[in-house]
Amino acid sequence: MSGADDEHLARLLRAAVAGDEKAYADFLRDAAQAIRGWARRWTIGAGVDAEDVVQEALLAVHVKRHTWREDAPVIPWLHAIARHKYVDAVRRQARRPTVGIEGLEDTLASVETEKARDWEIGRALEGLAPGQRSVVNAISIEGCTVAETAQRLDMNETAVRVALHRGLAAIARRFGRN
Amino acid sequence: MDTNDLIKALAADTRRPGLSMSATWAGAAIGALVLAGLVFSVLLGPRPDIAAAAETLRFLFKFVVAIALAATAFAAMRVAAWPEADLRRLLPYLAIAPALVAVSVVLELFAVPSDTWATRLIGTNSLLCLTFIPLIGLAPLALFLLALRHGAPSRPELSGALAGLAAGGIAATFYAAHCPDDSPLFAATWYTIAVLILTVSGALGGRWAVRW
Numbered sequence: 001m002s003g004a005d006d007e008h009l010a011r012l013l014r015a016a017v018a019g020d021e022k023a024y025a026d027f028l029r030d031a032a033q034a035i036r037g038w039a040r041r042w043t044i045g046a047g048v049d050a051e052d053v054v055q056e057a058l059l060a061v062h063v064k065r066h067t068w069r070e071d072a073p074v075i076p077w078l079h080a081i082a083r084h085k086y087v088d089a090v091r092r093q094a095r096r097p098t099v100g101i102e103g104l105e106d107t108l109a110s111v112e113t114e115k116a117r118d119w120e121i122g123r124a125l126e127g128l129a130p131g132q133r134s135v136v137n138a139i140s141i142e143g144c145t146v147a148e149t150a151q152r153l154d155m156n157e158t159a160v161r162v163a164l165h166r167g168l169a170a171i172a173r174r175f176g177r178n
Numbered sequence: 179m180d181t182n183d184l185i186k187a188l189a190a191d192t193r194r195p196g197l198s199m200s201a202t203w204a205g206a207a208i209g210a211l212v213l214a215g216l217v218f219s220v221l222l223g224p225r226p227d228i229a230a231a232a233e234t235l236r237f238l239f240k241f242v243v244a245i246a247l248a249a250t251a252f253a254a255m256r257v258a259a260w261p262e263a264d265l266r267r268l269l270p271y272l273a274i275a276p277a278l279v280a281v282s283v284v285l286e287l288f289a290v291p292s293d294t295w296a297t298r299l300i301g302t303n304s305l306l307c308l309t310f311i312p313l314i315g316l317a318p319l320a321l322f323l324l325a326l327r328h329g330a331p332s333r334p335e336l337s338g339a340l341a342g343l344a345a346g347g348i349a350a351t352f353y354a355a356h357c358p359d360d361s362p363l364f365a366a367t368w369y370t371i372a373v374l375i376l377t378v379s380g381a382l383g384g385r386w387a388v389r390w
Binding site: 017019028032051054059062063064066067069072077081083084112136146154161165 | 179181184186197262263332
């Protein structure tokens with residue numbers, strides 16, 4: 001679990017809270033790595049995709065970042081959020097009608113490379129209002145900056161930021177719902 | 179969307195994070211006290227002989243227990259809103275109010291003759307108690323559940339129950355100023371039932387409202 005050293009994460013997160021966007025991206029990448037390590041262990045035989053847990057946990061970390069206290073360790077906080085989201089995902093999985101994929105697991109697993117797991121967050125993304133969806137899409141998948149997105153969608157930057165903020169909050173809210 | 183794309187979007191969202199939890203709790207506490215006080219003074223008001231009652235130990239002790247419950251449950255609820263909270267460590271604090279109740283009941287049983295126990299327990303107004311404590315506690319409970327929802331409790335039902343206990347403590351504090359029954363036997367029975375109604379409501383409300 002490299003890069004998951006608590007002091008290091010706390011430094012990045014403190015800088016992020018102070019408004020350092022680059023530090024926040026670094027923090028999220030390192031946090032994702034730590035969560036992935038836990039999620040892979042938890043999801044063995046659970047019928048839940050580890051990367052779905054990672055993504056859902058990152059969203060929760062983002063919208064709940066005000067529940068981290070600057071003097072508290074980061075890793076237990078991160079772990080608790082990830083665990084909560086994992087339990088959520090398992091519960092959701094249990095409620096879902098099981099489609100007969102017995103015998104197909106190998107095929108499915110091999111197809112499931114980097115982007116084939118679009119379905120969980122992708123479904124939440126599709127549920128967004130069109131304006132929010134195009135902003136979130138431009139910044140995430142297409143990698144545009146806020147300024148580029150504003151220009152491309154003919155919006156002002158504030159409107160882009162608002163749409164991004166609301167869109168992400170909406171994704172975080174619907175991710176778990178079914 | 180893969181995880182790196184998601185991170186790009188999250189990092190670009192630089193709008194300020196939500197209200198800090200200490201500000202949230204301060205607001206919830208003030209709002210809870212104001213609303214409970216408002217409901218109390220509109221619907222009930224203090225008992226007419228409150229000045230004389232305030233000189234008796236039994237009357238005052240009701241406040242000691244109710245305030246202890248409100249304070250400890252509120253503190254426990256605050257802790258429960260952190261995702262990594264270890265709720266088992268809160269148990270000693272939560273035992274304070276029940277311990278005070280138990281001590282007062284034992285003292286009362288020694289202090290008064292046993293043929294008056296039943297009358298004291300039944301009191302004059304148990305139905306009023308069971309109606310108004312939950313009623314006064316309703317708004318505080320709703321505010322506390324909202325505050326918990328803004329936090330990230332990993333045990334929604336349990337933290338909702340703590341919200342119910344805290345709301346019950348606040349409601350009992352106000353109601354005690356109206357209630358004409360001061361015997362610990364009365365308080366230990368009816369106040370407890372009334373507070374438990376709020377606690378169960380809190381647990382159910384927590385399951386429903388405190389999801390994240």
